[in-house]
Amino acid sequence: MGFKYKIGEIVTTTRWKRPNKGLLYKWYQKFIQIPGVEKYEIYVGSALFKVKNTWDVDIILLGEIKDYNEFKNILDQSIILGFENRQLIDIFHSNQLWYFSEEWKETIKIRNWKHLSKEINGNIVLTKNLANSEELIPGLYKRTYTDPSNSYLWGKEKFNKGEYNENYIALKDIFKI
Numbered sequence: 001m002g003f004k005y006k007i008g009e010i011v012t013t014t015r016w017k018r019p020n021k022g023l024l025y026k027w028y029q030k031f032i033q034i035p036g037v038e039k040y041e042i043y044v045g046s047a048l049f050k051v052k053n054t055w056d057v058d059i060i061l062l063g064e065i066k067d068y069n070e071f072k073n074i075l076d077q078s079i080i081l082g083f084e085n086r087q088l089i090d091i092f093h094s095n096q097l098w099y100f101s102e103e104w105k106e107t108i109k110i111r112n113w114k115h116l117s118k119e120i121n122g123n124i125v126l127t128k129n130l131a132n133s134e135e136l137i138p139g140l141y142k143r144t145y146t147d148p149s150n151s152y153l154w155g156k157e158k159f160n161k162g163e164y165n166e167n168y169i170a171l172k173d174i175f176k177i
Contacts, residue, residue: 002121008113009139010076012083019048019057019087025175027085034077036070039063042171043097057082059091059171065110072140075112097168098152100159107145107152114141 005012017023031037045058059078065071075091082089093110114133118126133141148156158164 002119004119005117007079007116008076008111010079010083010113014083014086016055016083016088017086018055021175023085023087024057027081027087027089028171028175030081031078034074036067037074039066040074040093043168044171044174045168048169048174056088056090059089060097060168061091061093062095062097065093068137068140071110072112072137075140079112098155100152100156100164104148104152107149108142109145110136110140110142112140 003013003015041062043060043062045060048054048057061074071093078089078091095108096105098107111130114130114135116126116128117124130141130143133143136142145152155164
């Protein structure tokens with residue numbers, strides 16, 4: 001069965017598995033070696049290992065970005081390492097963590113893609129475009145969310161139903177759980 005996933009400039013033809021602690025640990029061992037990664041606070045979204053139907057691992061980086069090229073490399077290498085370990089890594093910088101028990105606050109995210117697509121047997125089954133994004137350097141995009149994003153609304157709904165919590169976990173600590 002033909003499979004192709006393109007996120008920004010990165011392409012894979014290998015299907016990933018649902019988040020898996022063993023595969024994620026292999027990814028993490030290489031991730032922490034990426035130059036510059038130590039400059040950021042790194043969190044994992046609270047759905048990891050708790051929401052059964054999730055396919056990705058949300059990685060949130062906080063802190064000042066001083067070098068956009070270095071930062072883009074962190075994002076690129078994180079995603080590539082994820083594919084090598086059959087994990088879908090959704091990594092981005094944010095100016096804050098979301099708390100669903102609080103009122104929405106304007107959020108700024110920086111990602112290394114503006115467009116993604118997924119093909120199965122030559123048929124496009126998923127596309128996503130980040131509208132209203134500002135290109136900071138080639139391949140690095142900043143988007144300001146003045147209204148809640150779809151992912152926030154999804155999390156808020158799960159939170160309100162009691163199916164989701166808002167306990168972010170430091171990336172280095174998830175393997176202790």
